[in-house]
Amino acid sequence: MILKITLTSLAKLSNELVWLESSLHTRFGFTTEDVYGPDGKLNWLWPLRWKSADAMRTDLFTNMGGGVPIDIINTLIDNCEQESLIS
Numbered sequence: 001m002i003l004k005i006t007l008t009s010l011a012k013l014s015n016e017l018v019w020l021e022s023s024l025h026t027r028f029g030f031t032t033e034d035v036y037g038p039d040g041k042l043n044w045l046w047p048l049r050w051k052s053a054d055a056m057r058t059d060l061f062t063n064m065g066g067g068v069p070i071d072i073i074n075t076l077i078d079n080c081e082q083e084s085l086i087s
Contacts, residue, residue: 001085003050009079018071053077
């Protein structure tokens with residue numbers, strides 16, 4: 001299994017309650033692509049590929065304290081895992 005951030009996983013995250021209720025969305029008006037997309041604030045993550053959820057989590061957690069709540073990170077990882085099972 002190879003995990004990666006995709007437009008599909010970001011679109012799914014954008015409809016999740018954890019995103020819709022986050023200050024990233026409600027206070028700052030960011031989209032999931034504004035944060036994790038190819039031109040987003042954390043765009044260095046876009047080209048990366050991971051062999052496990054734990055490896056992905058390690059990289060995504062480097063922004064803890066930088067504004068992305070852990071629940072959003074975990075939901076994105078779950079979405080990427082589900083997508084990798086389908087493809």
